[in-house]
Amino acid sequence: MTENENSNGTGYDEREFTGKRVLVTGGTRGIGAAVVRQFLDAGAKVLTAARSAAGTAPEGAAFVAADVGTPAGAKVLAEAARDVLGGVDVLVHNAGGAQPYRSALDIPDEEWRAALDLNFLAAVRLDALLAPGMRERRSGVIVHVSSAAVPAALPPFLHYEAAKAA
Template identity: 35%
Template structure:
C-alpha cells in the first residue's frame, strides 16, 4: 500500500475529537490532503495546526453536520478547492443523554438521532453524489458496537448507530455499480485521552502485563483500519461492518 493515499482528498467529520483527529493525522501522514470538520472551531484549528506544523496537509472547516445546508457547503467548498472527494469519513457522533428510555425527552431523542444518524446520511448523500460523477470513492462510517447489542442506558444512541449500520449496507448496494465502497467501523469502548484517564492500568496487581485483547483498543486501531478500507487492497470489500473492541464487553 506504499503511497496508496498520496494526494487522496479525505474529509473527516468530528475531526477535532479523539478518534477523528487520529484518523485525520494518520491519513495526513500517508500524504493525503485532509479536511477536518467540526462544530468546535477552536479544537479543530488546533488539530489542523498540529498536522500542518509537521509539513503535512490539513484544512479545518467549521461545520454543523446536523445541518444539511452546512454539509452541502462543506462538500462544495472541498470540491472547489481540491477538485474531488476521494474518502468521506463520517465520524461525528456521541453518546449524549445517558439515561433510561422512560426519562428521555423527545428533544433529546431527536438531538441524538440528528448527530449520530442524520449527519451520516447528509454527508454520505452529498459526498456520494460527487463520487458518482467522478467515477468512484470510499465512504467510511464510524458506528458503534452499541448498534449491534442492547444499550439500555442509551437506547437513542444504540438505535442511531444501528441505523448507521443499515445505512452502510444499503448504500453499499446502491452505489456499488458506481465504484463506491461503503463500509462501517464499529468501535466499542475506546481508550481516547478522556477515557484512558479512568481505565485501569495495563498491568495486574503482581506487575504482569494485561494481554492486549483484554484492554480496550485505542484511536490508532480505528485509524489503521480506516486507512486500509480507503486503500486499493480493500477494493472488493463493501457493505461490511468491522467491530473493534478487543475482548472488552463494555460499549
C-alpha cells in the same frame, strides 16, 4: 523484510493516499483526529470538521467549523470540501455522540431527534451531497464509523445506539 513490508514494517505503503482528497467529520479529537493523522501520514490532503473551532485539527489538515447534524451544516461542509479539496475521494463519517440519561424512558424527544440528526442523518446528507461526484469519477470510498455500543443496548445511550445502528 518480507515482500509485503515496507521500510516502516507496517505492511502498507505509507504514501498510498498521495494525491487523494479526504474528508473526515469529527476529526479534531479522539478517533477522528487519529484517522486524520493516518491519512495525512499516508500522503492525503485532508479536510476535517467539528461543530466549533474549539477543537484543534491535526497539523497539516484543513479545518471548517460545521455542525453536520443540521442540513445547513452538511451543505457548508460539502461546499468546503469542493472549495478546499476540489472534491472528495474518501469520506469518513466519524462525528457522533449523545448525552446519557438515567433511563431510556427519560430521553426526551428533542434528544432522540438530535441523536438521529448527528449519528445517522449527517451521514445520509453528506453522502447525498458528495457521492454524486464520486459516481461521476467512478471512484471513491465512504466509511461510516459506528459503535461497539450498538449491540449492548445500554439504556443511558439508547438514542445514540439506535441512531448508530441505523
